[in-house]
Amino acid sequence: MKPHVHFREIEGRSPGYYALLGFLGLLVLAGLVSALYMEIEGHWVTGMSNQVVWGTPHVFAVFLIVAASGALNVASIASVFGRLHYKPLAPLSGLLAIALLVGGLSVLVLDLGRPDRLIVAMTHYNFKSIFAWNIFLYTGFMAIVAAYLWTMMDRMGRPYGKPVGLLAFVWRLVLTTGTGSIFGWLVARQAYDAAIMAPMFIVFSFAYGLAIFLLVLLAAYRWTGRPLGDGLLRRLKNLLGIFAAASLYFVAIFHLTNLYAAEHAGVERFILLDGGVYTALFWGGQVLVGYLLPMAIVFSGLGRSRGWIATAAALVVIGGLAQMYVTIIGGQAYPLILFPGKEVSSSFFDGVVADYAPSLPEVLLGVGGIAIALLGVAVAVRVLRFLPEDLRDELVEAQAAAGGEGGSGTAGGERPGGAAPEAAAAPGSAG
Amino acid sequence: MSATDTSRRRFLTGAAAAAAGLAVAPGVFLMPLAQARRAGEPASSDVRWGLLVDTTRCSDGCDACVRACKEENGWEGVGRPRTDAQWIRKVKVRDPRTGHTQSLPLMCQHCKHPPCVDVCPTAASMKRADGIVLVDKHVCIGCRYCMMACPYKARSFIHEDVHDQRAHAPRGKGTVESCTLCVHRVDAGRVPACVEACAAEGGGALVFGDLKDPSSEISRRLAAHGAEEIRADLGLDTGVRYYGI
Numbered sequence: 001m002k003p004h005v006h007f008r009e010i011e012g013r014s015p016g017y018y019a020l021l022g023f024l025g026l027l028v029l030a031g032l033v034s035a036l037y038m039e040i041e042g043h044w045v046t047g048m049s050n051q052v053v054w055g056t057p058h059v060f061a062v063f064l065i066v067a068a069s070g071a072l073n074v075a076s077i078a079s080v081f082g083r084l085h086y087k088p089l090a091p092l093s094g095l096l097a098i099a100l101l102v103g104g105l106s107v108l109v110l111d112l113g114r115p116d117r118l119i120v121a122m123t124h125y126n127f128k129s130i131f132a133w134n135i136f137l138y139t140g141f142m143a144i145v146a147a148y149l150w151t152m153m154d155r156m157g158r159p160y161g162k163p164v165g166l167l168a169f170v171w172r173l174v175l176t177t178g179t180g181s182i183f184g185w186l187v188a189r190q191a192y193d194a195a196i197m198a199p200m201f202i203v204f205s206f207a208y209g210l211a212i213f214l215l216v217l218l219a220a221y222r223w224t225g226r227p228l229g230d231g232l233l234r235r236l237k238n239l240l241g242i243f244a245a246a247s248l249y250f251v252a253i254f255h256l257t258n259l260y261a262a263e264h265a266g267v268e269r270f271i272l273l274d275g276g277v278y279t280a281l282f283w284g285g286q287v288l289v290g291y292l293l294p295m296a297i298v299f300s301g302l303g304r305s306r307g308w309i310a311t312a313a314a315l316v317v318i319g320g321l322a323q324m325y326v327t328i329i330g331g332q333a334y335p336l337i338l339f340p341g342k343e344v345s346s347s348f349f350d351g352v353v354a355d356y357a358p359s360l361p362e363v364l365l366g367v368g369g370i371a372i373a374l375l376g377v378a379v380a381v382r383v384l385r386f387l388p389e390d391l392r393d394e395l396v397e398a399q400a401a402a403g404g405e406g407g408s409g410t411a412g413g414e415r416p417g418g419a420a421p422e423a424a425a426a427p428g429s430a431g
Numbered sequence: 432m433s434a435t436d437t438s439r440r441r442f443l444t445g446a447a448a449a450a451a452g453l454a455v456a457p458g459v460f461l462m463p464l465a466q467a468r469r470a471g472e473p474a475s476s477d478v479r480w481g482l483l484v485d486t487t488r489c490s491d492g493c494d495a496c497v498r499a500c501k502e503e504n505g506w507e508g509v510g511r512p513r514t515d516a517q518w519i520r521k522v523k524v525r526d527p528r529t530g531h532t533q534s535l536p537l538m539c540q541h542c543k544h545p546p547c548v549d550v551c552p553t554a555a556s557m558k559r560a561d562g563i564v565l566v567d568k569h570v571c572i573g574c575r576y577c578m579m580a581c582p583y584k585a586r587s588f589i590h591e592d593v594h595d596q597r598a599h600a601p602r603g604k605g606t607v608e609s610c611t612l613c614v615h616r617v618d619a620g621r622v623p624a625c626v627e628a629c630a631a632e633g634g635g636a637l638v639f640g641d642l643k644d645p646s647s648e649i650s651r652r653l654a655a656h657g658a659e660e661i662r663a664d665l666g667l668d669t670g671v672r673y674y675g676i
């Protein structure tokens with residue numbers, strides 16, 4: 001029989017699996033309780049204020065939303081760019097995209113002043129608002145990726161794989177542009193007033209999404225004891241290094257062009273030189289931890305070890321959160337320019353750098369969003385066939401050589417033998 | 432005031448105006464009562480309400496406008512400056528080259544092209560036909576995007592439960608609010624509380640009126656002496672103008 005990459009649910013009966021569910025469930029609960037607390041007490045119990053109106057929840061929410069569109073890349077590389085080696089990873093890629101988006105949006109909604117009015121947001125639209133557009137972009141993204149998953153996982157859907165995959169790819173580009181534009185639209189804020197914001201967010205999304213994808217892939221295959229080929233990992237970690245480098249490049253361009261614009265000199269100085277925690281997070285967090293260290297790891301001998309690949313991916317995630325913190329909170333902490341060239345002062349903190357420190361409920365809500373995403377993935381791979389049961393390089397190669405056919409075939413009916421051989425091949429390892 | 436003007440308009444009446452009337456230049460209290468709005472009648476685009484701030488008459492120590500607004504609209508804080516609302520504030524502006532300082536009140540500038548309205552996802556932020564920018568407290572979801580977008584930091588988010596609300600200025604935890612240009616007074620043919628207080632206790636630095644009516648006090652003052660918009664470079668065409676900055 002010709003070699004096949006086969007998809008199967010994880011067994012999900014081990015104590016480890018239940019412990020994972022329990023742990024993630026607790027984090028979700030903590031996030032929900034925090035949100036409730038903030039809503040009942042009002043936002044004064046957080047670090048947020050009239051100066052810094054978007055706090056840590058937005059850092060996590062925007063990170064997750066940006067990462068969501070990036071997580072879909074693996075699938076797009078396979079279907080849109082014809083890189084068939086990635087095809088067996090496509091279902092997980094789509095699943096992660098939806099899960100991360102749900103996690104991010106949950107945080108965004110729970111941080112509203114009136115989350116109870118979500119229905120208002122669904123029924124009152126201002127079509128001039130990029131926020132309102134994003135509501136459509138996000139729900140549309142979920143629907144399209146769900147359809148895309150169907151084309152991968154169900155026989156009936158397979159003929160539509162190419163066009164739906166292309167649509168999903170285009171949509172994710174628009175979606176990240178929309179997310180980046182939330183900031184690009186804010187002409188009055190010195191830190192955001194740049195057209196490069198949207199493309200820069202797209203490049204960020206590549207790195208963040210792939211980093212999370214790698215972490216989930218490594219964890220899933222290690223915990224289930226399923227084989228995972230080194231060749232596949234090498235491709236993915238090299239890609240991660242390239243995305244980190246591209247992010248660094250865009251960040252450099254962003255700041256260099258801003259330095260040339262005289263009106264941005266103040267905020268540039270603030271982020272790059274004397275912004276205290278924001279400067280430290282920019283250089284130490286975003287640049288060093290987020291770009292340079294991961295690049296050093298994946299492009300050196302260290303990149304041969306799975307532990308180091310996971311470390312590099314985790315560093316990209318940490319650097320990504322630092323980037324969002326600098327962008328979102330640093331951008332607000334720097335005062336609005338009311339009278340260019342003059343000094344202003346008032347009882348409303350005009351002209352001074354706003355102080356902000358994340359509060360526990362905010363952090364718990366943000367982490368809860370990540371937990372929502374991961375819990376969704378953990379449950380989904382248990383009930384549906386998202387994960388190939390064997391990703392040894394020989395199989396992946398053979399399948400790619402055969403034109404990728406079969407790899408996406410996850411329907412149980414595909415192989416006359418039914419489930420029996422699969423069960424035999426499962427050495428009691430699944431999670 | 433020309434004869435045709437007075438025929439179209441009437442002098443503002445009421446104790447406050449009578450008390451204040453002695454202190455200020457004539458014209459400041461002239462209010463186009465003919466334009467008072469009846470309940471249910473939509474705001475008219477024949478007018479555009481505006482406010483002129485004569486910074487040469489505004490002094491650093493004075494906060495009559497701020498106190499009046501707090502009293503009128505009930506946004507007295509709870510002693511937490513970071514999160515307490517401020518619909519109007521006094522801002523001190525200093526030129527570092529010369530040391531010259533000025534003081535002026537800053538509030539919602541009632542922009543003709545308001546970024547807050549553009550970005551609001553639910554259209555809770557809206558501009559009336561007469562140019563007054565408001566937040567519909569029943570539709571605001573508290574996303575605070577408008578606060579990110581406003582170049583003047585004119586808006587406040589309500590960070591905790593509020594008490595002692597005024598019937599005409601409803602407030603609610605979790606929503607955003609800002610200067611309403613005392614829309615309840617304007618609709619009743621009166622001037623905003625800050626304008627009244629500035630005339631009575633302050634330097635008479637505030638002139639309220641219809642920017643579209645060339646014969647209004649504010650239009651005549653603008654025509655005679657000009658005035659600036661804060662951050663005019665943003666092209667928002669603000670309804671609040673500053674003389675002497």
Ligand code: SF4
Pocket residue numbers: 538539540541542545546547548564580581582583584585586609
């Ligand atoms: S000053 Fe700010 S709140 Fe007022 S209309 Fe302009 S943008 Fe909106």
Ligand code: SF4
Pocket residue numbers: 547550551552553554555556566570571572573574575576577578606607
């Ligand atoms: S906080 Fe309210 S008024 Fe402001 S943008 Fe959001 S929904 Fe609109």
